[in-house]
C-alpha cells in the first residue's frame with residue numbers, strides 16, 4: 001500500500017523523509033521517491049525497489065541533502081508498472097509543482113483526455129499524474145497560489161486520495177488533502193510532518209491532527225491552516241498518538257492475518273471501485289477492453305491457480321458457467337501443463353494469483369501461450385510476472401497481503417471474477433433486470449463482510465471449544481463447496497489441525513466412516529436450492545455424534561435445532577455467497593491457531609510466495 005511523508009520545518013528534510021519512508025516499508029511497496037523544494041527548484045529522485053537504494057542515491061546530492069521542505073512516497077503500483085517513471089513524486093508540465101498521492105482516481109481517463117486537449121503531455125501511466133497536471137492547469141497562468149489551485153482541482157476528481165503537494169514558487173509550504181485515504185499531520189516545534197500513517201510521525205512528535213475526508217491543510221514552518229475543499233475554515237483539535245511503532249504497523253491488530261481479514265470490506269470495495277457502475281447498470285473493466293471481442297467469442301475458459309487462488313478458481317467455474325454461460329474448467333497450475341491439456345485459439349486461460357509470481361502458475365501460463373490461448377491475469381501485485389506475461393487482465397487492488405495465509409486476496413479474486421462473469425453474461429444473454437439485481441447486491445457485499453467481522457469474539461469462543469480435536473471436516477455444496485476447501489486449507493496451514501474439505505454429498509461415499517464425537521464438522525449451509533439436502537447431511541453427522549458447526553443465513557432459526565453452533569452471515573444472491581461464507585472460516589482458523597499457540601503470520605514450512613515448481 002502506498003505511503004506518504006512530507007516535512008516542513010527548520011531541519012534537514014531529506015533525512016526525516018527517508019526515515020519516514022523506512023517506517024512505512026511494512027505496508028509493502030515497489031518503488032520510492034523524494035522531492036526537496038530548495039533554492040527555487042524541485043529536486044527529485046526516484047528508485048524502484050528498496051528505500052535504502054533511494055537513500056544511497058540521494059546521499060551525494062547536495063540539493064536534496066540541504067533543503068528543509070519536501071515530500072516523499074513509497075508506491076504500491078495500481079495504475080502502470082512499478083518503474084522509475086511511474087514512481088512518485090509526479091510533476092506537472094512546468095516542473096514547478098510536485099505531488100505524492102495515495103488512492104485511486106476513478107475518472108482519470110476523462111481528466112487525462114481533457115488535459116491532453118489543453119496541451120499537457122503525460123510522462124507516466126499513472127492516475128496520479130492526472131491530478132498534478134490538473135493542479136498545474138489551474139496554477140500555470142500565475143493568478144492563483146498553490147492552495148487555490150488545489151481547491152479548484154479536487155472537486156473535479158472522482159475517487160480517493162491522500163495528497164501532499166509542493167511548488168518551487170512557494171518554498172516552505174506543503175498543501176495536503178484527503179478523501180478516503182488517511183492523512184495525519186504531526187505538529188512539532190516549528191515543524192510539521194505529514195504522513196499517511198502515524199508510524200512515520202511518532203519519532204518526531206506524538207501531537208497530531210487527523211485530516212477528515214474533504215479537508216485541506218496548508219502547512220508552512222510557521223503555521224497550519226485547515227479548511228474544507230469548499231474553502232470553509234475548520235479548526236482542528238490536536239490529539240495524542242498512544243501506539244508504539246509496532247502497534248502502528250499492525251494498525252492495532254495483533255497479526256497481519258487478522259488485519260487483512262478485517263480489511264476485506266474495504267479491499268472488496270477497492271476491487272470494484274470504478275468498475276461497478278450502478279448509474280449505468282454495467283461493469284467496466286479497462287484492463288479487458290483490448291481483448292473484449294475475443295473474450296466474448298471464446299469457446300472455453302480454463303482457470304488456473306494454486307492453493308487459495310485455485311479455490312477462487314473453483315468458485316469462478318460456477319460464476320462463469322452460471323452467470324456468463326461459458327463452458328469453464330479449473331486446473332491446478334501444477335498439473336495443467338503435464339497432462340497435455342486441450343487448449344487452442346478458442347480457449348481463454350485465466351491465471352489467478354495474488355503475488356503474480358507463483359512458479360507453477362507461470363509455467364502453466366507459458367503452456368497456454370504456446371498453445372495459442374488468449375491469456376488473462378487476475379492478479380494483486382501490479383507489474384508482477386503474471387501481469388506482464390498475459391494478454392490482458394484485471395488487478396485486484398486488494399492492497400499488499402503480508403500475512404502468509406491468503407485472506408483478502410481470496411475475497412477480491414471472487415469479486416473480480418463476479419465482475420468479469422457479469423460483464424460477459426450481460427453482453428451475451430443476461431437481461432438488464434437480472435444484471436441490476438446482481439450489481440446492487442454486489443455493491444452491498446463490503447458492508448455485509450464488515451457486519452460478519454463483528455462476530456469475531458463469538459467465533460473465538462466457538463474455536464476454544466473445538467481446538468482439542470485434531471481432525472475436522474468442512475462440507476459445502478454448489479458455490480459453497482470451494483469455500484469448504486478454503487476453510488479446511490486455512491485451518492490446516494496456520495493451526496496444523498488436519499482438515500479436509502469436501503462436497504457435502506461426497507461424505508456418504510467414504511468419509512462418513514471418520515465421523516464420531518471427536519470430529520468437528522463445519523457445514524456451509526446458507527439458504528440456496530440445496531439447503532434441504534445440506535440439512536440431511538447435517539442429520540447424518542448428528543446421528544454419528546459428530547459436532548456440527550453451521551454457517552447459515554441470518555434469520556434461519558430452524559437450523560439451530562440440528563447444530564451445536566451456528567454462525568450467521570447476511571443474505572445475498574447465491575453466486576455472491578462465498579464472499580460472505582468464507583469470512584467466518586478465516587476467523588475460525590485464525591482463532592483456533594492462536595489458541596493452539598501457533599504463529600499465524602509465519603506458519604511453519606510456508607512462504608508467502610512460492611517461486612519454485
Ligand code: F6R
Nearest residue numbers: 307308309353354355358405406
Ligand atoms: C494459502 C495461500 C496459498 C496461495 C498459493 C498461491 O493461504 O496463501 O495457497 O494461495 O500459494 O499463491 P498466489 O496467489 O500468490 O499465486
